[in-house]
Amino acid sequence: MLLLKPKCENRDGEKIIQSRIGLEEPCEFAENFLVGYNGEHYDCIIVDEVQFLSPEMIDKLSDLVDFHGITVICYGLRTDFQSHLFPGAQRLMELADDIEQIKTICWCGKRAHFNARLLNGEMVTEGEQVQLGGNESYISLCRKHYKERIVSNSTAKTC
Numbered sequence: 001m002l003l004l005k006p007k008c009e010n011r012d013g014e015k016i017i018q019s020r021i022g023l024e025e026p027c028e029f030a031e032n033f034l035v036g037y038n039g040e041h042y043d044c045i046i047v048d049e050v051q052f053l054s055p056e057m058i059d060k061l062s063d064l065v066d067f068h069g070i071t072v073i074c075y076g077l078r079t080d081f082q083s084h085l086f087p088g089a090q091r092l093m094e095l096a097d098d099i100e101q102i103k104t105i106c107w108c109g110k111r112a113h114f115n116a117r118l119l120n121g122e123m124v125t126e127g128e129q130v131q132l133g134g135n136e137s138y139i140s141l142c143r144k145h146y147k148e149r150i151v152s153n154s155t156a157k158t159c
């Protein structure tokens, strides 16, 4: 098995994938691996933060499946903080054999498909799709609360 992550995804430091439950695993940069791929066989390749890969890299991942018999499993976000598909995520949805949505829940209890970017606790809707090294954070919201920009129960209006 091999773990890959995009080069730009360096929150966890160089060539480490860190999961939310505290596991750390060494990994390769996906772009380097895909461009320099030498035909080596793996049973399975797991890609983290796949939304940051370019559509071309997603095509190369699908070649590993079709021409090299490798199972490729990708994890990542579907849409950015402005509710638009990441280009890499779009290509992945076009090519993937199976897509499974991981259930995320808004503070109100509904399914949360939208990722809001927070800056100092306030939801922001302007900015770069990929903001690196910033001190913003993200929260999952349902569509209604994404539209209303209500990011938690405590900021909801009382009638």
Ligand SMILES: [Zn+2]
Pocket: 106, 107, 108, 109, 110, 141, 142, 143, 144, 145
């Ligand atoms: Zn909600």
